[in-house]
Amino acid sequence: MGMHSPIEQFEVHDLSASLFDLGGHAITFTNFSLGAVLAVVCGMLLILLPMMRRNVIPGRWQVLVETIYNMVDGLLLEGAGPKGRPFLPFLFTLFLFIAMSNVLGLVPGFYTVTSQLIANLCLALAVILVVLTTGFVKHGFHFFHVFLPSGVPGFLAPVIFPIEMVSFLIRPFSLSLRLFANMLAGHILLKVFAGMTAAIATSGWVASVGVLPLLLNVAIVGFEVFVALLQAYIFTVLSSVYLRDALEMH
Numbered sequence: 001m002g003m004h005s006p007i008e009q010f011e012v013h014d015l016s017a018s019l020f021d022l023g024g025h026a027i028t029f030t031n032f033s034l035g036a037v038l039a040v041v042c043g044m045l046l047i048l049l050p051m052m053r054r055n056v057i058p059g060r061w062q063v064l065v066e067t068i069y070n071m072v073d074g075l076l077l078e079g080a081g082p083k084g085r086p087f088l089p090f091l092f093t094l095f096l097f098i099a100m101s102n103v104l105g106l107v108p109g110f111y112t113v114t115s116q117l118i119a120n121l122c123l124a125l126a127v128i129l130v131v132l133t134t135g136f137v138k139h140g141f142h143f144f145h146v147f148l149p150s151g152v153p154g155f156l157a158p159v160i161f162p163i164e165m166v167s168f169l170i171r172p173f174s175l176s177l178r179l180f181a182n183m184l185a186g187h188i189l190l191k192v193f194a195g196m197t198a199a200i201a202t203s204g205w206v207a208s209v210g211v212l213p214l215l216l217n218v219a220i221v222g223f224e225v226f227v228a229l230l231q232a233y234i235f236t237v238l239s240s241v242y243l244r245d246a247l248e249m250h
Contacts, residue, residue, distance in 0.1 A: 079240025
């Protein structure tokens, strides 16, 4: 049975019986879990399979992987500086997981992991946790100076410090909400136009103009692929910028 509401595609459904209980709640394998596992597996295959063939001349897939790697490396160097190099594996993994989750979600029948706010919030909190840990390990309690920009008069410190603190703590929510809103809106738009195309195609003589919404639907899918990759790019850029605070306290 097809879905009647564009919102139904975001519902989480059990795919298995209870695996175990945690705090009185049954833990099951869901369509969300399947989407997350597929994103991880596809990301690993994208990286590992081209590297298994050690050709003198790199193939197309190897060139693609190296291009993605160099792009993330460039984003990290630009956002966090040379000191951010040790965090390249972390940011590369983040980018690949988000990109794979977004793109796989465009395939009919696949669940969009990043359409769940809590999933995005966990990714964003991981970034902030890395930033906080790095800041305190590298600078100790001097890391609190990041909440008080240099040159601020002493009498303004009681006002500026809490504002900067709140601004810092709200970062994971802004990161997760941006990704969540774009994935949610894009998939709803795709579902609405797909339903409209199907309705026109079965409406008798009006079906002769059905190619127009079909072409529009194809264009929207292409645009959503672009947005899916762009959101992974933006998430990585902002994460790199946040890392600079921990490394250089700017």
